[in-house]
Amino acid sequence: MINRPNALMIDLLQASLLCSVPILISAYALSTEELIFIEVFDLSGSIGALSVAIFLAILSPLKDPHDRPIDKFIWGLSLSHIFIFLVCVSATIHLANRPNDIGPIIAYSICGYILSVIFFLLAINYDKVQKTNNSSLQFEAHNSFLICSGTILSSSIFPVLFIFTLSPDADLPLFNPIALIEVLDIQLIPNINIFSVSLMSVAGFWCTSVLLCKKNQLGHDSNFFIDIFLAIYAINSNFFIIFWLFTAQNLSKFLEGCWSNALTFIFIYIVCFAVSKIKMTFKFSANWGTIFYKSIFAFVIGSVGYFSFKSIVPSSVMLFPLVGLALMAGFLAYVARLELQIQKRTAEINLEREKSDALLANILPKYVISDLKHKGFSEPRSLKNISVMFTDFVGFTTISQQISASKLISELNEIFTEFDKITENFASERIKTIGDAYMCVSGLQNSEQSPQQNLAEIALQMIKFLQTRNLSNDIQWELRIGIASGDSVGGIVGKTKYLFDLFGDAVNTAARMESYSEPQSINIDDKTYLILCENPRFHFAKRPVTFVKGKGNMQMYFVTEAEKNV
Numbered sequence: 001m002i003n004r005p006n007a008l009m010i011d012l013l014q015a016s017l018l019c020s021v022p023i024l025i026s027a028y029a030l031s032t033e034e035l036i037f038i039e040v041f042d043l044s045g046s047i048g049a050l051s052v053a054i055f056l057a058i059l060s061p062l063k064d065p066h067d068r069p070i071d072k073f074i075w076g077l078s079l080s081h082i083f084i085f086l087v088c089v090s091a092t093i094h095l096a097n098r099p100n101d102i103g104p105i106i107a108y109s110i111c112g113y114i115l116s117v118i119f120f121l122l123a124i125n126y127d128k129v130q131k132t133n134n135s136s137l138q139f140e141a142h143n144s145f146l147i148c149s150g151t152i153l154s155s156s157i158f159p160v161l162f163i164f165t166l167s168p169d170a171d172l173p174l175f176n177p178i179a180l181i182e183v184l185d186i187q188l189i190p191n192i193n194i195f196s197v198s199l200m201s202v203a204g205f206w207c208t209s210v211l212l213c214k215k216n217q218l219g220h221d222s223n224f225f226i227d228i229f230l231a232i233y234a235i236n237s238n239f240f241i242i243f244w245l246f247t248a249q250n251l252s253k254f255l256e257g258c259w260s261n262a263l264t265f266i267f268i269y270i271v272c273f274a275v276s277k278i279k280m281t282f283k284f285s286a287n288w289g290t291i292f293y294k295s296i297f298a299f300v301i302g303s304v305g306y307f308s309f310k311s312i313v314p315s316s317v318m319l320f321p322l323v324g325l326a327l328m329a330g331f332l333a334y335v336a337r338l339e340l341q342i343q344k345r346t347a348e349i350n351l352e353r354e355k356s357d358a359l360l361a362n363i364l365p366k367y368v369i370s371d372l373k374h375k376g377f378s379e380p381r382s383l384k385n386i387s388v389m390f391t392d393f394v395g396f397t398t399i400s401q402q403i404s405a406s407k408l409i410s411e412l413n414e415i416f417t418e419f420d421k422i423t424e425n426f427a428s429e430r431i432k433t434i435g436d437a438y439m440c441v442s443g444l445q446n447s448e449q450s451p452q453q454n455l456a457e458i459a460l461q462m463i464k465f466l467q468t469r470n471l472s473n474d475i476q477w478e479l480r481i482g483i484a485s486g487d488s489v490g491g492i493v494g495k496t497k498y499l500f501d502l503f504g505d506a507v508n509t510a511a512r513m514e515s516y517s518e519p520q521s522i523n524i525d526d527k528t529y530l531i532l533c534e535n536p537r538f539h540f541a542k543r544p545v546t547f548v549k550g551k552g553n554m555q556m557y558f559v560t561e562a563e564k565n566v
Contacts, residue, residue, distance in 0.1 A: 051305030482513025
């Protein structure tokens with residue numbers, strides 16, 4: 001049996017291998033004799049970017065519902081590149097008279113950004129390997145677009161900053177891209193090479209995941225593979241900037257290559273964003289003890305990052321990026337908390353709606369509920385070939401006088417609750433109870449069986465339930481049951497207190513069938529008999545023609561379960 005620390009280490013190694021394969025494929029495909037992929041890395045830049053990410057993770061006002069450090073780290077990585085970009089902008093402004101220092105700063109920034117994306121790639125692979133809850137995976141999807149947006153900045157803005165520092169007197173329209181393209185005679189052509197290498201790297205990642213991971217461990221989550229593709233594409237695009245910086249024939253070609261790469265990336269970025277579903281789950285928590293320790297840890301990590309950046313840029317340069325990063329983080333935190341509140345309110349509303357729907361389902365038929373939801377009202381309907389059943393307890397008046405009111409209500413509640421379950425099992429609905437009388441109907445909703453068979457089955461189940469219950473109960477309950485079939489009209493009665501009721505000959509006849517029934521017997525009319533007479537489930541006993549009040553002479557039948565089915 002593998003203990004937890006070993007299992008976590010195995011997961012980390014597996015994620016590292018999954019992360020390494022696409023990077024190695026890209027490194028091999030993009031490296032040339034002039035520049036090898038691994039040579040672009042600046043250790044100090046990487047430490048600086050990583051320090052910013054950890055610093056943000058420690059002080060993050062956001063919390064995953066399961067409070068996992070990896071989610072905070074991913075969030076920190078997604079924002080660290082913004083700080084790095086602002087460092088470059090601030091350095092360009094402060095060091096405009098020192099053009100030789102701008103190149104190393106841009107390289108430092110790009111290297112730090114590349115490492116941030118690599119760590120992001122490692123983090124989402126580790127999280128996916130662990131196969132954690134879905135909410136965190138959706139959270140990652142949002143951050144993948146945020147962190148990869150840095151490539152848009154690095155490939156479109158950094159080249160302009162570089163040209164600005166190297167050619168300050170060239171009088172180029174740097175802040176007018178269209179005019180700059182015309183002046184430098186730039187031809188923007190999609191960079192298919194970087195795109196193709198990125199696709200090839202993702203294919204290598206997929207093959208590795210098939211070999212390493214358990215069946216369906218990574219699944220077929222399209223959003224996850226979009227995250228992987230964007231991260232790899234961002235790494236390759238930023239390597240291309242450094243590669244082109246060393247190999248471009250002139251500044252015009254350098255800008256042409258970078259902007260062509262930027263336009264291609266922006267197009268792919270928008271396409272991926274359009275097909276991705278973005279949902280965020282955040283949680284804010286304020287615990288003073290936790291905040292204290294976080295502050296201490298953040299100070300230490302922040303100091304490491306500060307001295308790392310100080311080795312390449314003056315302290316004054318970092319003021320503007322820090323303010324910008326704080327504003328960005330605060331804005332994102334506010335938006336996140338706002339969205340969390342919206343999600344909570346939506347969940348509460350949905351819960352209350354479910355409760356109200358369940359309550360309505362207990363008192364109204366489904367088609368009436370549907371009418372009320374969509375139209376605000378429900379018109380009376382003519383109901384064809386339905387079957388109506390009435391039940392009544394034998395000797396109810398005598399029993400009610402012998403027991404307390406609370407005992408009587410408890411008994412009726414227990415019995416009618418079971419009657420409701422039986423009724424629902426046969427696609428039928430209770431209409432109402434009046435004292436000890438129970439009325440239900442079948443035929444208001446679709447059913448595999450006829451309404452008449454449904455009610456006959458219900459009646460038999462009710463009698464069996466009472467027989468079993470009477471064996472262990474002091475009060476002996478017996479039913480008279482009547483069933484009739486025909487046409488009726490159904491609709492809501494009242495405006496302030498909704499009550500669904502049935503009106504028509506079938507209802508009146510069913511009430512008469514119950515009155516002329518006998519204890520623990522099911523009495524049906526001739527219409528119900530004609531529909532059920534050939535059903536082998538039931539046995540019928542023909543009764544003498546009887547005069548029924550309000551109906552005249554009627555032929556009635558007792559229904560029991562056929563002996564072979566007993």
